[in-house]
Amino acid sequence: MAAWGERLAGVRGVLLDISGVLYDSGEGGGRPIAGSVEAVARLKRSGLRVRFCTNESQKSRGRLVGELRRLGFDVSEAEVTAPPPAACRLLQERGLRPHLLVHDEVRSEFDQIDTSNPNCVVIADAGEHFSYRNMNRAFQVLMGLADPVLISLGKGRYYKETSGLMLDVGGYMKALEYACGVEAEVVGKPSPEFFRSALRELGVEAHQAVMIGDDIVGDVGGAQRCGMRALQVRTGKFR
Amino acid sequence: MAAWGERLAGVRGVLLDISGVLYDSGEGGGRPIAGSVEAVARLKRSGLRVRFCTNESQKSRGRLVGELRRLGFDVSEAEVTAPPPAACRLLQERGLRPHLLVHDEVRSEFDQIDTSNPNCVVIADAGEHFSYRNMNRAFQVLMGLADPVLISLGKGRYYKETSGLMLDVGGYMKALEYACGVEAEVVGKPSPEFFRSALRELGVEAHQAVMIGDDIVGDVGGAQRCGMRALQVRTGKFR
Numbered sequence: 189m190a191a192w193g194e195r196l197a198g199v200r201g202v203l204l205d206i207s208g209v210l211y212d213s214g215e216g217g218g219r220p221i222a223g224s225v226e227a228v229a230r231l232k233r234s235g236l237r238v239r240f241c242t243n244e245s246q247k248s249r250g251r252l253v254g255e256l257r258r259l260g261f262d263v264s265e266a267e268v269t270a271p272p273p274a275a276c277r278l279l280q281e282r283g284l285r286p287h288l289l290v291h292d293e294v295r296s297e298f299d300q301i302d303t304s305n306p307n308c309v310v311i312a313d314a315g316e317h318f319s320y321r322n323m324n325r326a327f328q329v330l331m332g333l334a335d336p337v338l339i340s341l342g343k344g345r346y347y348k349e350t351s352g353l354m355l356d357v358g359g360y361m362k363a364l365e366y367a368c369g370v371e372a373e374v375v376g377k378p379s380p381e382f383f384r385s386a387l388r389e390l391g392v393e394a395h396q397a398v399m400i401g402d403d404i405v406g407d408v409g410g411a412q413r414c415g416m417r418a419l420q421v422r423t424g425k426f427r
Numbered sequence: 428m429a430a431w432g433e434r435l436a437g438v439r440g441v442l443l444d445i446s447g448v449l450y451d452s453g454e455g456g457g458r459p460i461a462g463s464v465e466a467v468a469r470l471k472r473s474g475l476r477v478r479f480c481t482n483e484s485q486k487s488r489g490r491l492v493g494e495l496r497r498l499g500f501d502v503s504e505a506e507v508t509a510p511p512p513a514a515c516r517l518l519q520e521r522g523l524r525p526h527l528l529v530h531d532e533v534r535s536e537f538d539q540i541d542t543s544n545p546n547c548v549v550i551a552d553a554g555e556h557f558s559y560r561n562m563n564r565a566f567q568v569l570m571g572l573a574d575p576v577l578i579s580l581g582k583g584r585y586y587k588e589t590s591g592l593m594l595d596v597g598g599y600m601k602a603l604e605y606a607c608g609v610e611a612e613v614v615g616k617p618s619p620e621f622f623r624s625a626l627r628e629l630g631v632e633a634h635q636a637v638m639i640g641d642d643i644v645g646d647v648g649g650a651q652r653c654g655m656r657a658l659q660v661r662t663g664k665f666r
Contacts (some may be wrong), residue, residue: 257524318558320556320557320594323557327585327592345608353558353570359601362598362605368597
């Protein structure tokens with residue numbers, strides 16, 4: 189195994205996952221992972237470009253950044269790449285009007301989007317809003333479309349909260365895919381387009397960047413397929 | 428295409444699906460499908476053996492039969508093959524103690540089963556009980572097992588109620604499969620073992636039986652793989 193110095197040679201920018209790397213979310217705003225506040229501060233002092241690349245789709249970026257800052261992290265909203273803005277760009281480019289199956293917290297991210305007479309469904313980590321009634325409504329919208337379009341903000345299997353492992357959006361995406369006979373389009377990690385937009389915002393090329401995350405598929409696999417290097421931490425959902 | 432007489436030559440027994448073939452379930456006990464009450468009566472008068480083979484897992488057989496009788500059908504509980512009793516046999520044979528993610532209506536079917544200290548999860552069409560909290564609890568039980576076992580009562584994509592199409596257990600099964608990285612064991616149609624037990628109860632061989640249903644996978648495909656003939660009706664979920 190090559191030494192760390194060699195493996196990270198030429199790196200100019202770092203993409204950091206948030207949940208499971210910086211903190212575990214949960215009651216009362218969650219809990220930072222030991223050493224992570226200082227690690228972010230050191231990365232920033234080092235001269236490397238740093239950006240936060242998350243699949244968080246249950247909270248608005250404002251709320252997420254507020255929680256992280258209260259925990260001591262040096263992070264601003266402008267430094268965060270998250271699925272909702274990417275989804276809004278995609279919806280507008282393609283003239284799609286979504287039925288939203290999302291958490292109330294993140295609904296405001298879609299304020300500028302026309303949601304009348306839906307011609308697609310957008311699903312995000314809706315948490316407690318994944319009721320049978322809400323799932324059935326999304327299912328019925330899709331079944332009523334001649335050309336059903338399902339857009340999923342990430343496809344994570346689960347994440348870790350301070351109280352334990354929690355189902356993420358991926359399972360619910362699979363449920364709608366199966367029931368409706370469709371394949372979802374994923375906006376967020378591990379979608380290559382999502383990593384590429386994070387790299388543009390970071391201002392470095394793929395070969396100059398390293399992704400640090402706790403998800404072997406979403407973070408590590410996705411980044412590597414884009415030509416980036418990747419490190420998996422042993423915190424968060426790592427088992 | 429062969430004439431009906433030829434195609435049904437040698438048939439001695441008929442397995443009838445219930446939902447979408449005899450009736451559409453829904454508010455107030457549902458609605459019979461036109462002609463089906465008389466069709467069951469004629470089949471029974473014809474001397475053919477008749478049995479009802481359903482994936483219904485949201486109601487107890489007693490409740491289901493009560494609803495059908497009120498709609499005018501000649502059917503008794505002893506004539507119905509349904510997943511819960513088959514699941515109970517499987518659990519007892521293998522010493523499995525289930526965590527039940529099922530509708531309250533069907534919980535009584537598992538009264539004789541030890542549910543302490545669960546070592547598997549049984550999922551059925553739980554309807555409104557498919558809350559995020561209940562799904563997450565089932566997920567956490569599975570993730571806590573060294574050798575996770577997920578048993579699904581059917582794997583239907585959806586069914587038709589009088590108010591419209593409704594998500595069936597299959598999607599929720601897929602959600603848990605994906606989140607936990609397991610493959611569910613299906614008890615109910617299209618499982619060959621389930622069809623074979625219905626044939627034993629009917630008292631005829633596979634080549635002497637015809638399955639009549641509205642589900643191309645669960646009813647028609649499953650029966651044909653067991654050597655039976657099958658007919659798909661154009662009612663129920665047929666689109």
